[in-house]
Amino acid sequence: MPSPKMLGKVICGVFLLVTLAEATQVRMAAEAFPEAKQGNAFFAAPQLPAAQSYFPRAIVPATPSWTQPRRESPSVGLLVALLYVMGAFSRTGATTTTAATTINTACTYTEWGACSNTCQGERTRSRVCSGVTVTEKESCNTQLGFLDDGWYRASNCYDYSVGVEDVAFATAQTRCEAAGAKLATVGMRNITVRREIMAGLNTLNVSPDWILFGISRASSSAPYDWLDGVTEDATFTTDSTFWFFNEPNTYNCVVMYLGNPGSGHDTSCNQPENYLCERAA
Missing domain, CATH: 1.10.287 (Helix Hairpins)
Structure with missing residues (x-):
C-alpha cells in the first residue's frame, strides 16, 4: 500500500x-x-452555437479565422x-x-541451551536468517529472595535459612548438614551481602533474634576461623562493620542480632541460640 x-x-x-x-x-x-481577446472578457466574441463544444477541436468554422496554425501536441x-x-x-x-x-524474511531458531549456572546464569541459542547465523544470549535462573522451599536466595548465589530452635554451636552444625547445608560463612564475611541476608530474613520475625553462624576460635588468644577454612588475622577483632561496641571479649563463638549486620557479639559455644544455615544455589 x-x-x-x-x-x-x-x-x-x-x-x-x-x-x-x-x-x-x-x-x-x-x-x-484571436479576435476574442478584446475587453476584459476572454471569450466575449464570437458567440458559439449551442450545439458546438467550448473547445476548438469541436468547432469547424466555414472560414478559419486564425492566422497561425494550431499546435495540437501536448x-x-x-x-x-x-x-x-x-x-x-x-x-x-x-x-x-x-x-x-x-x-x-523467515528465520529459524534452535532450542535454548542449558543454563550455565544454577544462579545468575546464561543460556544461548542460534538464529539463522537468510543464511546468516547469529548467537543469541539471555539470563537464566535469576530469581532472588524467598524460594518455594522457604530458603532465601541472596545476590551472592547462596541460599539461607534460619534454624529457629535453640541449640549449641556443635548441634547447629549438625542440623545444617542434615539439611544439605552448613553454618553460614561466605555471606557473613561480606558486609554488603550480610546486610542483604539480614534485611530479608528479618521479615520472618524469628525469636529470639540472635543467631549462631560458622565462625569460632580455639581459645581467647587464637585467631577466628571460619568453618570453610578461612582464617581471620588480628585486624578482624577491630572491624567495626562486624563487631558491636567493645566486642569481642573472651568467648570463642559468635552471635549476631538478626536485624543488625554490625552487631557481632562473642558468646559461649555451649550457649543455645538460633542458627543460620547456608547452601550453594
Missing part, C-alpha cells in the same frame, strides 16, 4: 495534470479566435506532470516491494 507521503505526491501530480490540461485547451482556444508542462505521476507510482511500488521482502 502506498505510504501517505507517496499518496500525497500522486494527488498533487493529478491536480497539476488536470490544471495544465485545462490551461492548454484555453490557450489553444485563444489561438483559434505542452511540455503536461508531459512533466504525467512523468511526475508515473514516477510517484513507480517509487511507491518499489518501496512496498522492499518492505514486504524484509517483513517476510
Whole structure:
C-alpha cells in the first residue's frame, strides 16, 4: 500500500495534470479566435452555437479565422506532470516491494541451551536468517529472595535459612548438614551481602533474634576461623562493620542480632541460640 507521503505526491501530480490540461485547451482556444481577446472578457466574441463544444477541436468554422496554425501536441508542462505521476507510482511500488521482502524474511531458531549456572546464569541459542547465523544470549535462573522451599536466595548465589530452635554451636552444625547445608560463612564475611541476608530474613520475625553462624576460635588468644577454612588475622577483632561496641571479649563463638549486620557479639559455644544455615544455589 502506498505510504501517505507517496499518496500525497500522486494527488498533487493529478491536480497539476488536470490544471495544465485545462490551461492548454484555453490557450489553444485563444489561438483559434484571436479576435476574442478584446475587453476584459476572454471569450466575449464570437458567440458559439449551442450545439458546438467550448473547445476548438469541436468547432469547424466555414472560414478559419486564425492566422497561425494550431499546435495540437501536448505542452511540455503536461508531459512533466504525467512523468511526475508515473514516477510517484513507480517509487511507491518499489518501496512496498522492499518492505514486504524484509517483513517476510523467515528465520529459524534452535532450542535454548542449558543454563550455565544454577544462579545468575546464561543460556544461548542460534538464529539463522537468510543464511546468516547469529548467537543469541539471555539470563537464566535469576530469581532472588524467598524460594518455594522457604530458603532465601541472596545476590551472592547462596541460599539461607534460619534454624529457629535453640541449640549449641556443635548441634547447629549438625542440623545444617542434615539439611544439605552448613553454618553460614561466605555471606557473613561480606558486609554488603550480610546486610542483604539480614534485611530479608528479618521479615520472618524469628525469636529470639540472635543467631549462631560458622565462625569460632580455639581459645581467647587464637585467631577466628571460619568453618570453610578461612582464617581471620588480628585486624578482624577491630572491624567495626562486624563487631558491636567493645566486642569481642573472651568467648570463642559468635552471635549476631538478626536485624543488625554490625552487631557481632562473642558468646559461649555451649550457649543455645538460633542458627543460620547456608547452601550453594
